[in-house]
Amino acid sequence: MPRLSVWLIRASLVYLALGFTLGSLLLFHKGIPLHPYLWRLLPAHIEVVLFGWTVQLAMGMAFWILPRFPNPPVRGDEAPAWAAFALVNLGVWLLALALFNSASAWLAFSGRLAEAGGVLAFALHAWPRVKGV
Amino acid sequence: MPALTRWFLRMSLLSLVLAVLLALFSAAQSPLGLALPMSAFTPVYFHLFMVGWVTQLIFGVVFWMFPKYSKEQPRGSETLGWLTFGLLNAGLLLRLVGEPAQALDPAPVWGWTLAASAVLQWAAGMLFVINTWGRVKER
Numbered sequence: 072m073p074r075l076s077v078w079l080i081r082a083s084l085v086y087l088a089l090g091f092t093l094g095s096l097l098l099f100h101k102g103i104p105l106h107p108y109l110w111r112l113l114p115a116h117i118e119v120v121l122f123g124w125t126v127q128l129a130m131g132m133a134f135w136i137l138p139r140f141p142n143p144p145v146r147g148d149e150a151p152a153w154a155a156f157a158l159v160n161l162g163v164w165l166l167a168l169a170l171f172n173s174a175s176a177w178l179a180f181s182g183r184l185a186e187a188g189g190v191l192a193f194a195l196h197a198w199p200r201v202k203g204v
Numbered sequence: 205m206p207a208l209t210r211w212f213l214r215m216s217l218l219s220l221v222l223a224v225l226l227a228l229f230s231a232a233q234s235p236l237g238l239a240l241p242m243s244a245f246t247p248v249y250f251h252l253f254m255v256g257w258v259t260q261l262i263f264g265v266v267f268w269m270f271p272k273y274s275k276e277q278p279r280g281s282e283t284l285g286w287l288t289f290g291l292l293n294a295g296l297l298l299r300l301v302g303e304p305a306q307a308l309d310p311a312p313v314w315g316w317t318l319a320a321s322a323v324l325q326w327a328a329g330m331l332f333v334i335n336t337w338g339r340v341k342e343r
Binding site (some may be wrong): 073074076077080081084085087088090091092094095096097098099101102103110120124126128 | 254258259263271294299302303306315316317318319321322323325326327329330332333336337340341342343
């Protein structure tokens with residue numbers, strides 16, 4: 072498994088643990104009320120699970136198993152994929168903070184911008200690797 | 205394909221079928237002139253889809269195809285894998301029953317059912333992370 076996949080997949084596992092923890096707190100609170108403030112965690116739970124866990128895991132797997140090139144660098148230009156890793160993680164954290172604090176419209180916009188940049192960068196990296204063998 | 209992966213994939217397919225049937229049943233209310241309180245099932249629908257189908261499919265495939273943990277334990281701990289499977293599906297089942305019941309007819313028993321579901325699913329997620337972490341490595 073290449074180094075970037077290790078980073079992407081380990082980060083996705085951290086988000087899985089965080090997402091399950093937030094979700095379980097919310098579900099527990101739904102059954103046995105703990106504190107009304109907990110409902111503010113719902114948007115952060117969704118963001119962490121969707122982007123942090125599933126999107127990032129898919130990126131890590133794709134970087135690992137998509138067809139390689141016959142000559143080095145066998146996985147093509149890795150720089151956009153590393154940028155995707157940084158931007159997606161920045162975006163998830165900005166959005167989680169913004170969604171937790173509903174007044175932070177600019178923080179939310181910055182988070183979405185980082186996520187969009189990350190997805191675009193990953194698509195640029197992966198596009199030439201999507202080919203017949 | 206290892207037995208645990210087969211079980212993960214079977215349960216993920218079953219969750220997908222259940223999720224889609226719930227969505228179909230919800231969409232059928234207006235055209236068929238029904239008035240069942242399907243909004244009580246909305247969170248269950250989302251979680252059957254995202255936890256039961258997507259996450260469980262990932263768990264099964266990861267257990268099967270990730271790099272070997274060691275020569276003696278190529279897939280990490282089989283026990284932790286089966287515990288993950290059991291806890292996740294027990295938690296989902298409790299949610300499937302308890303969440304609509306709590307929405308339609310709140311009672312302490314349903315509240316505790318949801319709390320138990322939360323603890324079981326959380327434990328499943330943590331065990332999966334613990335068992336998988338060591339298999340995410342450079343060759």
